[in-house]
Amino acid sequence: QAEIRLAEYKPPVFLVDTVELDFDIRDDRTRVSSRLAIRRNPESAERNAPLVLNGQGQKLVAVRVDGRELAAGDYVLTDKTLTIRAVPDEGVVAIESDNDPAANTALMGLYAAGPMLCTQCEAEGFRRITYFPDRPDVQSRYRVAIHADEDRYPVLLANGNLVENGKEAGGRHYAVWEDPFRKPCYLFALVAGRLDKVADRFLTRSGREVLLEIYTEPGRSSETGFAMAALKKAMRWDEERFGREYDLDRFMIVAVSFFNFGAMENKGLNIFNDARVLGRADTATDADIAFFERVVGHEYFHNWSGDRVTCRDWFQITLKEGLTVFREQEFVGDMNSPAQERLRTVSVLRRVQFPEDAGAMAHPIRPASYQAVENFYTATVYSKGAEVIRMIQTLVGREGFRKGLDLYFERHDGHSATCEDFVRAMADANAIDLGQFMRWYAQAGTPVLDVTSRYDADSRAYTLEVEQRCPATPGQDTKEPFHMPLRLGLLDARGGDMKGDMVLKLRRPRETFVIEDVPEKPIPSLLRDFSAPVRLNYDYTDAELLVILAHDSDGFNRWDAGQKLFAKYALSGEALPDAFVTALRTVLMDKDLEAGTKAMTLTLPGEEELGLALIARGERIDPVAVCEKRRRVIKALAGALSGELWATYREIAAGLDEEASDGVARGQRSLKNLCLAYLHRAEPGKVAPVAARVVSGARNMTDKIACLDILVDGDAALAARALAEFAETFAGQPSIMDKWLGVQAAERHAGVLEKVRRLMAHKAFSLNNPNRVAALVGVFAGNPFGFHAEDGSGYRFVADVVERLDRLNPQAAARYAKPFLRWRDFDAGRQALMQEALRKLAALESLSINVREVVTKALG
Ligand code: B3K
Ligand code: ZN
Numbered sequence: 001q002a003e004i005r006l007a008e009y010k011p012p013v014f015l016v017d018t019v020e021l022d023f024d025i026r027d028d029r030t031r032v033s034s035r036l037a038i039r040r041n042p043e044s045a046e047r048n049a050p051l052v053l054n055g056q057g058q059k060l061v062a063v064r065v066d067g068r069e070l071a072a073g074d075y076v077l078t079d080k081t082l083t084i085r086a087v088p089d090e091g092v093v094a095i096e097s098d099n100d101p102a103a104n105t106a107l108m109g110l111y112a113a114g115p116m117l118c119t120q121c122e123a124e125g126f127r128r129i130t131y132f133p134d135r136p137d138v139q140s141r142y143r144v145a146i147h148a149d150e151d152r153y154p155v156l157l158a159n160g161n162l163v164e165n166g167k168e169a170g171g172r173h174y175a176v177w178e179d180p181f182r183k184p185c186y187l188f189a190l191v192a193g194r195l196d197k198v199a200d201r202f203l204t205r206s207g208r209e210v211l212l213e214i215y216t217e218p219g220r221s222s223e224t225g226f227a228m229a230a231l232k233k234a235m236r237w238d239e240e241r242f243g244r245e246y247d248l249d250r251f252m253i254v255a256v257s258f259f260n261f262g263a264m265e266n267k268g269l270n271i272f273n274d275a276r277v278l279g280r281a282d283t284a285t286d287a288d289i290a291f292f293e294r295v296v297g298h299e300y301f302h303n304w305s306g307d308r309v310t311c312r313d314w315f316q317i318t319l320k321e322g323l324t325v326f327r328e329q330e331f332v333g334d335m336n337s338p339a340q341e342r343l344r345t346v347s348v349l350r351r352v353q354f355p356e357d358a359g360a361m362a363h364p365i366r367p368a369s370y371q372a373v374e375n376f377y378t379a380t381v382y383s384k385g386a387e388v389i390r391m392i393q394t395l396v397g398r399e400g401f402r403k404g405l406d407l408y409f410e411r412h413d414g415h416s417a418t419c420e421d422f423v424r425a426m427a428d429a430n431a432i433d434l435g436q437f438m439r440w441y442a443q444a445g446t447p448v449l450d451v452t453s454r455y456d457a458d459s460r461a462y463t464l465e466v467e468q469r470c471p472a473t474p475g476q477d478t479k480e481p482f483h484m485p486l487r488l489g490l491l492d493a494r495g496g497d498m499k500g501d502m503v504l505k506l507r508r509p510r511e512t513f514v515i516e517d518v519p520e521k522p523i524p525s526l527l528r529d530f531s532a533p534v535r536l537n538y539d540y541t542d543a544e545l546l547v548i549l550a551h552d553s554d555g556f557n558r559w560d561a562g563q564k565l566f567a568k569y570a571l572s573g574e575a576l577p578d579a580f581v582t583a584l585r586t587v588l589m590d591k592d593l594e595a596g597t598k599a600m601t602l603t604l605p606g607e608e609e610l611g612l613a614l615i616a617r618g619e620r621i622d623p624v625a626v627c628e629k630r631r632r633v634i635k636a637l638a639g640a641l642s643g644e645l646w647a648t649y650r651e652i653a654a655g656l657d658e659e660a661s662d663g664v665a666r667g668q669r670s671l672k673n674l675c676l677a678y679l680h681r682a683e684p685g686k687v688a689p690v691a692a693r694v695v696s697g698a699r700n701m702t703d704k705i706a707c708l709d710i711l712v713d714g715d716a717a718l719a720a721r722a723l724a725e726f727a728e729t730f731a732g733q734p735s736i737m738d739k740w741l742g743v744q745a746a747e748r749h750a751g752v753l754e755k756v757r758r759l760m761a762h763k764a765f766s767l768n769n770p771n772r773v774a775a776l777v778g779v780f781a782g783n784p785f786g787f788h789a790e791d792g793s794g795y796r797f798v799a800d801v802v803e804r805l806d807r808l809n810p811q812a813a814a815r816y817a818k819p820f821l822r823w824r825d826f827d828a829g830r831q832a833l834m835q836e837a838l839r840k841l842a843a844l845e846s847l848s849i850n851v852r853e854v855v856t857k858a859l860g
Helices: 225-242 286-301 314-335 338-357 379-412 419-430 436-442 542-551 555-572 578-589 595-602 607-616 623-640 642-655 663-682 684-697 701-713 716-730 734-745 752-760 770-781 793-808 810-825 828-842 849-859
Strands: 014-025 030-040 051-054 059-065 075-077 081-084 090-099 109-113 116-120 139-149 155-158 161-168 172-184 190-193 196-203 209-216 250-256 269-273 448-456 461-469 484-491 502-506 510-515 523-526 535-538
Touching (some): 059 081, 116 269, 139 155, 139 190, 155 172, 196 225, 225 286, 225 314, 250 286, 286 314, 314 338, 314 379, 314 419, 338 595, 338 607, 338 810, 379 436, 379 484, 379 502, 419 436, 448 523, 461 484, 502 510, 523 535, 523 542, 542 578, 555 578, 555 595, 578 595, 578 642, 663 684, 684 701, 684 716, 701 734, 734 752, 734 770, 752 770, 752 793, 770 793, 770 810, 793 828, 810 828, 810 849
Parallel strands (some): 014 139, 209 250, 250 269
Antiparallel strands (some): 014 030, 030 090, 051 081, 109 116, 155 190, 161 172, 196 209, 448 461, 461 510, 484 502
């Protein structure tokens, strides 16, 4: 399989100005008829090239050019393309083909999602619906007619405005939708089915009324409340913060139960994985509920950063995704707690993106090549991409950033753009040079900053030496230095800020900064707010970290000081010093601190992060040992703070409304459940009965699941009973049963594989549904006792699932091949076993490009 390269980009040979689509939905097939108004692209250098349309997985019925039906000899059809040589420079190409949505298990293109039909076209799904130049730099106006049986498909939706509908013979009906905005085909969407609906209205700041609708499978409309509230907040926020107003008369969200990822920003018709949009406090956890606001906001913000201005090609995914994740983070912060949102963002980045950036498929936020584009919807493109946008904001300031964004939208509205276009708008609006900054788009790997300092009491000068380096990544042995902001402050011995917030601009491999007039030897508070996505080394003493933890004005560094100390004690096995325990007690008992922030401060770095810390020291990871080291610290801490943890638990439990799931309630609940989980390490006999009562008595799903987790982690008899009761209660609700699967797949005990194997045969599981697979296999793949079992059984199991899943859904299968990319990080025994599993996969003859790319790059 050949790599597709950014450097080989060529403009499209033909453009398509308008698209008329007609969907005739029947029980056994859907016939799609298109009329494409094509014209040669004046920007293309290939003056005589034929018209090449992408297309796969459908049956071609007829092709017409300007009304004349072509004979089989007039075109060339392969399993990927339809090539027509005899085309006018401008004309109408009409094509008919048949889709089989019921047989579409890949969930790309037009497919049956339980009782309804829906589409997913990003990145290259439209070509599975009809023959088309399926690339984002071809933008067209769409008119879409849908015909179907009225009883089975009473609701017929597509992008834009409903312009016509009515009855047809034989109990059928039709609807016609028109989207006034030009769009690339990956933003096309269609939904047909029997759906419930909740409607609301929104008045834009210029006084236009927008109809808001959320559609669900029958019986679930009472779970749309959070999403509708979030949508209205997002629409208002984008007007206020970025001056972006909604542009159609209608905005629709459809929740579907079969979906490959979180959601999709189709113009005016967002389609969501139901797990990311539906739920109440009694059916979804707080973590789920927090996602509703985040993802609804994210998809809505794409209306500008993605839809109005889209990407020239699929190398530029970060242009829309990095920017939209950044906008989403700012939104979630503003709606809740900016400080907590920052902690969450950085911990996700470190847990998920840092390992990716150190693995066998490490790539820059704009990859230079790929085999299967779907493999590049990654934490790097999304989360590191958002950090890169955030660095621009730090360099030019919030106002400058707004000016740059306005200029970007003004210049590129209605067009496809590149990352250069975005950075150029930022540079032009602020008259700064971002040439060196572009390296963030081209170089992979997490840069490392090594910082040393000295203070001269006589001259009161403080000198910082900052060295930057970036580890080699596949295909990039050496790196050029990055341009990045290093935010910092200088604390006095009691933690007071001596100089306020400063931003140093790094550009060279080694730089010296002298800060004058520093009254005493400072404790540097470095990388405040995590101003750049790097690892920073500075030789702090524990005492200095304790001062930062207790007093720094920067919330991020307060938290991070605690994380550093936790990591140190976990990995060294040293006992927790009294001073640290005292500092944590102070945090826990602080009357002014938000509960959510307390919970985050008391949470140890995850197993992934501790593993990475070992790698940074040149060691290999034994994931089971890392899990145990982490547990030891929790146990020690819980023993030392038992009284305070119980007091906190009881106080919150007594006052917290089970039905409340706003940001504050979520924070309180997370602290309460953290207290209980910690106490369970130290006093299992006392905690288990409490947890068992919650699982059967509570109505709040977060509490139920948190306590089920505790039981599964400990008392086998209580756990078995609680699991059985839970399964009986929620048997008919697949999204709740996913949590039940997940709790069991997360059990950190040897022998978890046997349980997971049995659950694969449970009626709550299905390999056809991505949410079920994520709940069981995805969670298992992150379980050190499961995936990393010393005998290799976990590796063999996951590889086996990859093989089977690949025949149904290659995109999903590739996701579960990715954990193998990191085999070099583990101890020698595990390395060998992981490679063995990879080689077995590589030897398979029929493997999708998606999985093949991951497997070959892992072994490469
Ligand atoms: N743009 C979609 C993701 C599409 C993934 C394609 N494999 C959702 C989002 O990021 O908003
Ligand atoms: Zn997105």
